[in-house]
Amino acid sequence: MKLINRTIHSSMNHIITIGKNLAVVLLCVLALACKDDKAVDGTALTLLSYTPHEDDNIPTEGVIELTFSKSVRQAPNTDITLNGTPVRVIITDHVVRAHYSLPLADHIRLLIPEGALTDMDGAQAFSGLDLNLPVRVEAHPFDAIVDANGHGDYTSVQAAIDQAPANATQPYLIFVADGTYNECITIPANKPYVHLIGQSREGTRIQFLLNRVQWKDPATPKPEGWEWSAYNPDYQAKTGLTSANEAVCLVLASDFHAENLSFVNLYGARADVYGGRAANGQADALMTRADRISLYNCRMVSYQDTWWVRNNQSDRWRGLNNRNYADSCWIEGKTDYLYGNGNLLVERSTFFNVGTSGNVMTAGAHFPGTAWGHIMRGCTVDGLPSANGTTFFGRPWQQEPVAVWIDTRCKVSLDPAGWMDMGALPKVYGEYGTTDAEGNPVDTSRRKTTFAVGGKQVPYPGNIVLDAADAAKYTYDAIITADDGWDPRSYYTDKHLPAPAHVALDGTTLTWDGLNRAVCYLVFRDGVLLGQTTETTYTVPSADGTYTVRAANKYGNLSD
Numbered sequence: 001m002k003l004i005n006r007t008i009h010s011s012m013n014h015i016i017t018i019g020k021n022l023a024v025v026l027l028c029v030l031a032l033a034c035k036d037d038k039a040v041d042g043t044a045l046t047l048l049s050y051t052p053h054e055d056d057n058i059p060t061e062g063v064i065e066l067t068f069s070k071s072v073r074q075a076p077n078t079d080i081t082l083n084g085t086p087v088r089v090i091i092t093d094h095v096v097r098a099h100y101s102l103p104l105a106d107h108i109r110l111l112i113p114e115g116a117l118t119d120m121d122g123a124q125a126f127s128g129l130d131l132n133l134p135v136r137v138e139a140h141p142f143d144a145i146v147d148a149n150g151h152g153d154y155t156s157v158q159a160a161i162d163q164a165p166a167n168a169t170q171p172y173l174i175f176v177a178d179g180t181y182n183e184c185i186t187i188p189a190n191k192p193y194v195h196l197i198g199q200s201r202e203g204t205r206i207q208f209l210l211n212r213v214q215w216k217d218p219a220t221p222k223p224e225g226w227e228w229s230a231y232n233p234d235y236q237a238k239t240g241l242t243s244a245n246e247a248v249c250l251v252l253a254s255d256f257h258a259e260n261l262s263f264v265n266l267y268g269a270r271a272d273v274y275g276g277r278a279a280n281g282q283a284d285a286l287m288t289r290a291d292r293i294s295l296y297n298c299r300m301v302s303y304q305d306t307w308w309v310r311n312n313q314s315d316r317w318r319g320l321n322n323r324n325y326a327d328s329c330w331i332e333g334k335t336d337y338l339y340g341n342g343n344l345l346v347e348r349s350t351f352f353n354v355g356t357s358g359n360v361m362t363a364g365a366h367f368p369g370t371a372w373g374h375i376m377r378g379c380t381v382d383g384l385p386s387a388n389g390t391t392f393f394g395r396p397w398q399q400e401p402v403a404v405w406i407d408t409r410c411k412v413s414l415d416p417a418g419w420m421d422m423g424a425l426p427k428v429y430g431e432y433g434t435t436d437a438e439g440n441p442v443d444t445s446r447r448k449t450t451f452a453v454g455g456k457q458v459p460y461p462g463n464i465v466l467d468a469a470d471a472a473k474y475t476y477d478a479i480i481t482a483d484d485g486w487d488p489r490s491y492y493t494d495k496h497l498p499a500p501a502h503v504a505l506d507g508t509t510l511t512w513d514g515l516n517r518a519v520c521y522l523v524f525r526d527g528v529l530l531g532q533t534t535e536t537t538y539t540v541p542s543a544d545g546t547y548t549v550r551a552a553n554k555y556g557n558l559s560d
Contacts (some may be wrong), residue, residue, distance in 0.1 A: 139534035148179030178203035198260035247284035268303030294488035336363035353383030362394030364401030373402020400427035432471035
């Protein structure tokens, strides 16, 4: 046993000695490796390449990418700027990226001061960069021109829509010249991103005579208006309608945008202004049934049910939080003429009331789970003299109606009650900052605070007159931008172009100064469309007349 123990002990000594030697070797290797890692690279830090280049089509939003000769970092307490504003750059090894969104810019200037970038050791500083790139968007004419005078690709708006691609991810631009287009139009569900741009709100009119009257029992007398119903087989045969034509403009696709147009249902429209019948009955000018739908400087006209924000189908709760946005529009009618469900924000628009009594501007039918409902901000309530004192904010149609009016200017006075009964209890009814035509606060002391439900007057549970804190939550960012960043205002405000300068005529050659952010130009003589071009010259038929040129941005919005 002693011999064995001595043998084992001797062996253990050898193992320990080998282990110590191995550890020393490993420590030496590690030290050398660390020494190599800490070796200073004395080569200069240089810029190898960058994109985009000065000659590229450079948009107003994108990424500038810089590639360096070795890995870099930003030095502490330094600023890199884009158009004079500090920007956070993203650095991955030897690549530096600067993201930008400068919708009003005509140039993109990236300024990197000397020493703002260094190599990883901080031993070599970059000498600096002043990169000034001119914004130059890719030229792109309107995809379709509609002109009743034959100066475009089509004389029918629907014909142009029919040629729009399915499942698009970028705007399909359709320009509609001034004229009267007697047709119903439909934006199919598989054709998103149709942008319908008119020449002028008053001059570009899409109109039709129809209603949604139904006659299901032949044993009963024909209902009033059946002669012009979209459900009448005789009227369908005469006009080419089907029962799906429930509005002059039916939008089934997302990301639809319209500007400078009028949608007029002649069944309900006033006779003296629009040549309509001024008839009572369901006669929609516009029906929207999808998400991310926007209108700017448009006119919707009828008598009853002018605009239906309709987001349920076959009694299933479908699209209850779809978003609609209207800015600087004109909405005209008498009975429930903005109604339905979904989320809708109307800003800086006019509600024009044409009835002699009981003018009701909204009628909500919002499903449980609706985030916002129908919100009106900074709008004007106007109308015929007969609407004075006979106008109401709304009445609760079905489910859990929501209607909020903020900073409303009343050029015709409201009925003191402000609201009417219809059969449901509102979830949210409210107003804030209502004034008369001169800007004086209106008396809200007699506002309605109970609503008829099941034959009984039920107290409204909320505040019918909101305070400032409640009103402040109804913002564009909350209702429209939401989680996906949808920003329809940017189509026509941030990216609005100035009128082309120095328009001149030499013989029959028209010239003007180009705009970097213009995708194309429309040429008019005495207000009548001649054509479009992506150049800054156009050959006109004669030297006679007054010529104007309007530039278009990538969303179709036109300069003045």
